[in-house]
Amino acid sequence: MLSNLGIISSSTSLLISLFLIYLSFVELKISGNQIPKKIYKFSLAQLIFSSLSFLILLIGYVFSDFSMINVYENSHTTKPLFYKISGTWGNHEGSLLLWINILVIFSFLFLILNKNKNKNFKIFTLIFQNLLISIFFIFLLTNSNPFSPVFPVPDEGLGLNPILQDPALAIHPPLLYVGFVGSSIYFSAALAALISKVEAKSLATTLKPWISISWFFQTTGILAGSIWAYYELGWGGYWFWDPVENSSLMPWFLMTALLHSVLVLERRMGLYSWVIILSILTFTMSVVGTFLVRSGILNSVHTFANDPSRGLFILTFLVLMVFSSIFIFFKYTPSEKKNYRIFSKEFFILINNWFMTFFLAVVLIGTLYPVFLDTLIGEKISVGPPYYNFVLAPFLIPLLFLMTSGPKHKWVSSETKKFFDIILFLSSLLFLIIFFVIKENNLLINLILLFSIYLIIQTIFDFYENLKNRNINLSRIISHFGFGLLIFFISINHIFSVESNFNVRVGEKKDIKNYVIKFKNLETSSGNNYKSVVGYFEILNKKKLTKENLKPEIRVYNHPKTITYEASINSNLFSDTYLTMSNISNSDIFNIKFQKKPFMNFIWFSVLLVSLGGIINFFNRKKQI
Amino acid sequence: MKKINLIIIFIFLIFIFTTLYLSLDNRKIYNTEDIVGQKIDEVELTLFNNNKTFNTKEISNYKFTLINFWASWCGPCRKEHKNLIKLSKNKNLKIIGVNFKDNKTQAKEFLKEMGDPFFILIKDPKGKQSVNFGVYGIPETILVNENLEILKKYIGPLGLKDVNEIRKIIKK
């Protein structure tokens, strides 16, 4: 019964979406500036029915209704409630329904919240957004239906992979979806703006809040994913240049460029084409990412299972979307006079756009290269992380410098600012002190440290300057400060991380550098839906004479039968101690991986600071007209 | 200026999208066409209920045989099972089931609950025997004739379209 309700609810929402498109076209021919109440009412109805569909699936999971094959395949009666709920979007069909809900929510919010006076602009946005919604609904109902029934109804489900039963992983898809699915609204708005000839400043004011919000969620979504990878995957790393991670990073580059460009558009009416193109590209890249993840052409730790038919649908949709956008862009784009003076703020933001585009291209090439090589030549390869690190790291240096120096320039001026000032002097001094303490030889890392310190000091200085003048541009200061900290701490972490692998038996101990690791004992235990073997370890720090206790586990889950290794992590303020234990072939020898990872908490905190700038920007918009 | 940009972008995009499309196809083609027309190997398989053996050579005694790879833990297998029951009613067709990487008790319960369309049931707890048929994931189904030639390979659950296709083939 739930299955039928779900299908009916989704189909109703689809029909309403199609009807909204029709109503919108009709409304275009009518003059006047008021959007008729009918459209608001149907939009609300669309929202109600799509939310209802999602709720129905959620209920199916919570109450373990296995009459729906999706619930049967991905859930189990013994799963904890929190994970039953998050299981709703932890699979292809359910997450697609979440995609659609976000498309609908953004469509509705744009309609009721947007104060732009151009009626055609709002109507066209509605049309494009509803085209997206309708196509995704059709895809859902014909190819990936979460409400598909199964008969006879099984009395137990097949369970969800225990690696996916984790709080960070549970919230990270919804966060990311608000990010890159939310970018759909400015995709639609950009196309609409071209057709209805919205002028620069008005477009900027309209788009800015949506861009800020989606950027904030994208940043925090990526953070949640990295935190999950760090705590759950057991490698001690937080970024692997995995194709799925890259798929969330690429829209982020575009959103960052867009966020900066829209500031220029608002103040100086420049970068109009950039804003339009970036708005279109962000959502396009999100769909490309979805294609890569769901079509099965990439191998990754967390792609959804292979199904070429899904890939085909998404690819077709992508092609249509891209070519229509190009057509609309070339037909309607206004001619723009480019007159930014060199060394104005606007010029620096333009440079930033090029940097972001470059980073995007590098990551895209690395992600797609294996696919292309395999398809065209049949050679099977994978692209290792060194590629990304090697190519991107050097460019961080000019980027950090420009982030520090750019905001010092005025919007209109073309004077160069003094390069050698007290901030640079202070930063160099601080850097030299740090250099003599760390004694790192690598030139690249030292330059990165120097320029990240420069950015940090400059933003602190800017903060005090702004306080004095009561002229706070807090969002830029916090985000740039956070970014400087992020790069600084990532570099320090890279230099000082320690890792060691060895085999031990219970009762033995091992000397590694400044530490003595003692395998005290082994105990068995059990949790909600698993049994585990816990190792008790004592780590002695010979230099500081402190002791730490860690207890990594090996867990055996029953549904489905899986083994996981739970790392034991002591997250201290300045450093994390990380221990993973594994056992092979039931011998009495355990393999231990011991890691010391400095400043992990500072890395997470810096990303939070960066994202905070986006939220402050969002709340600040009332100050500007 | 604009026209040239447009053309370059177009060509570039067409190249990218075509390659992506081909990459999707890559799997399908390799999986299905390659194996159709070939003969299945003559191997000794182990029966599910006792440990006696069954040689695939014996398939030549039957006009058409459907070999279905399934397990109790596989959701889509559950979906297609009623189609197998439907097909088992056909006198021209014999269905051999290969229970892939499964637990014996759970497999028995599955058949008790959903019905047993299998003329012969083979066990393959490690999946090694299935490799001989080019099968690594389930559900997969192969239609073979009395010459041991593979007429059709279905990857994924058997749908109604597949059932009708099979029915048409075995009528001849």
Place this chain on the structure above:
Amino acid sequence: MLNIKTKNRLSIFIVISVLSIVIIIFILKTLEDNVLYFYSPSDIKESNKIVFGDKIKIGGMVKSGSIKTNENEIKFIITDYKNEIIVSYKGTVPALFAEDKGVVAEGRLQDKKFFLAKRILAKHDENYMPPKIKESLEKNAK
């Protein structure tokens, strides 16, 4: 003669082009240097081109009964049911590494029979076999 403005534009254009070409070459070269090739045990046996020092990936199934652990390392055999290769690995093994399951090992070949692995990868879906392994197994099954 060209006027100053055009000269300036031209020089900027040339500088940017040269820089771009340098950067593109740099990217492509780094890409090539960091690309890991994938082989099955049969590929290793039949190939004449493999350099024994290069970092490569080998994939297949872990042979039944082949996993042996001692204090220093784990030894096991990767097979594609036609050919085998012995792998030695010091380190943490992923949760789904087990006999009769798919595995991909990253490291260097000592010789045609012996591989020193630096990393072991196994997939999270226990019945999922990486397409590369699937294809090479299929190739060999004929």
